[in-house]
Amino acid sequence: MSKYLVTGGAGYVGSVVAAHLLEAGHEVTVLDDLSTGFREAVPEGAAFVEGRVQDAARHVVPSYDGVLHFAAFSQVGESVAQPGRYWENNVGGTMALLAAMRSAGVGRLVFSSTAAAYGEPVSTPITESDPTAPTSPYGATKLAVDHMIGGECAAHGLAAASLRYFNVAGAYGDCGERHDPESHLIPLVLQVALGTRETISVFGDDYPTPDGTCVRDYIHVADLAEAHLLAMDAITPGEHLICNLGNGNGFSVREVVETVRKVTGHPVPETVAARRAGDPAVLVASAATAQERLGWAPSRPDLAGIVADAWDFARARRAGA
Numbered sequence: 303m304s305k306y307l308v309t310g311g312a313g314y315v316g317s318v319v320a321a322h323l324l325e326a327g328h329e330v331t332v333l334d335d336l337s338t339g340f341r342e343a344v345p346e347g348a349a350f351v352e353g354r355v356q357d358a359a360r361h362v363v364p365s366y367d368g369v370l371h372f373a374a375f376s377q378v379g380e381s382v383a384q385p386g387r388y389w390e391n392n393v394g395g396t397m398a399l400l401a402a403m404r405s406a407g408v409g410r411l412v413f414s415s416t417a418a419a420y421g422e423p424v425s426t427p428i429t430e431s432d433p434t435a436p437t438s439p440y441g442a443t444k445l446a447v448d449h450m451i452g453g454e455c456a457a458h459g460l461a462a463a464s465l466r467y468f469n470v471a472g473a474y475g476d477c478g479e480r481h482d483p484e485s486h487l488i489p490l491v492l493q494v495a496l497g498t499r500e501t502i503s504v505f506g507d508d509y510p511t512p513d514g515t516c517v518r519d520y521i522h523v524a525d526l527a528e529a530h531l532l533a534m535d536a537i538t539p540g541e542h543l544i545c546n547l548g549n550g551n552g553f554s555v556r557e558v559v560e561t562v563r564k565v566t567g568h569p570v571p572e573t574v575a576a577r578r579a580g581d582p583a584v585l586v587a588s589a590a591t592a593q594e595r596l597g598w599a600p601s602r603p604d605l606a607g608i609v610a611d612a613w614d615f616a617r618a619r620r621a622g623a
């Protein structure tokens with residue numbers, strides 16, 4: 303049994319990882335300022351502290367065995383409009399966290415990095431040694447944090463992993479994707495299927511992809527969560543492990559919409575809208591490093607299955623569960 307601090311554990315991915323840590327018998331404290339998360343999303347059995355990562359000096363104590371760091375702003379389009387907020391929260395918050403970990407002697411960190419660190423890929427699938435040239439301030443802040451962590455490992459012997467998630471989707475029990483307002487593709491398309499939204503706007507159909515819409519690699523949130531537990535065990539002092547987490551399959555926006563129609567049995571009207579600033583055309587992962595270093599392989603790669611889990615969660619929320 304280990305004792306972990308989970309920053310951002312009232313959010314989508316953090317709550318699912320916290321649930322996995324608890325199921326594995328660990329002790330979990332969630333630190334979250336509820337800026338985009340929800341108190342009720344924190345899994346039962348986890349302690350909850352409402353607070354900011356920027357105040358980590360108050361919250362990181364020597365008794366923690368490690369930190370899993372999810373707390374961040376994470377919307378590509380919003381980051382283009384409000385870059386300063388992203389630098390302050392994502393980079394400023396992590397600087398405070400790293401300093402607090404150093405002074406408390408907490409030596410293990412697993413960080414939520416992102417495919418957005420690569421920007422427009424030079425080839426697909428993307429490997430960790432590919433160039434990093436983010437096309438959005440969001441991706442730039444996450445890449446900056448990756449560099450900060452690398453320095454901390456080299457200089458102070460931190461053991462750390464940056465897990466570069468591709469597009470996280472699906473749900474795990476009571477924990478699912480919930481942003482307010484929602485901005486992610488799958489939950490938005492499900493709102494159309496549920497009848498709470500009239501149409502899905504397809505952001506651009508003139509990309510250099512087979513059907514003109516953006517292609518993404520959708521990874522089930524429970525597969526992603528399992529990788530965090532493996533990473534926490536795999537990291538060694540002084541090493542900064544960087545791993546992509548994805549299925550290696552790309553689906554276009556139109557293919558996602560079509561999958562939602564099939565899974566839900568509901569019509570989903572779509573309208574073509576302008577491109578969203580900051581969006582690369584294609585993001586598909588090579589997860590060979592995660593396989594090799596973590597012994598990780600996704601066990602829920604099927605897009606229809608991922609959408610079905612998200613659909614169950616969306617319907618349960620609608621019903622007030």
Ligand SMILES: NC(=O)c1ccc[n+]([C@@H]2O[C@H](COP(=O)([O-])OP(=O)(O)OC[C@H]3O[C@@H](n4cnc5c(N)ncnc54)[C@H](O)[C@@H]3O)[C@@H](O)[C@H]2O)c1
Nearest residue numbers: 310312313314315335337338339354355373374376414470
């Ligand atoms: N969802 C994805 O597809 C995806 C893909 C790649 C990377 N990520 C990364 O994974 C992490 C989690 O994403 P998510 O989809 O669960 O987002 P989310 O918005 O649901 O969760 C983020 C949580 O962090 C909290 N938070 C934000 N700033 C904070 C601060 N300064 N102090 C304390 N708490 C703070 C929010 O209240 C929220 O509960 C983020 O770091 C994101 O960049 C997500």
Ligand SMILES: O=c1ccn([C@@H]2O[C@H](COP(=O)(O)OP(=O)(O)O[C@H]3O[C@H](CO)[C@@H](O)[C@H](O)[C@H]3O)[C@@H](O)[C@H]2O)c(=O)[nH]1
Nearest residue numbers: 376378416417418468469485486487503504505516555578
């Ligand atoms: O109403 C919508 C919403 C989205 N999209 C498109 O759908 C795709 C997926 O968009 P979204 O679900 O918002 O995810 P991304 O912008 O790809 O970003 C997610 O995936 C990234 C990694 O690939 C992470 O870094 C981010 O945190 C996470 O939000 C993109 O091409 C969008 O342009 C639409 O066409 N219409």
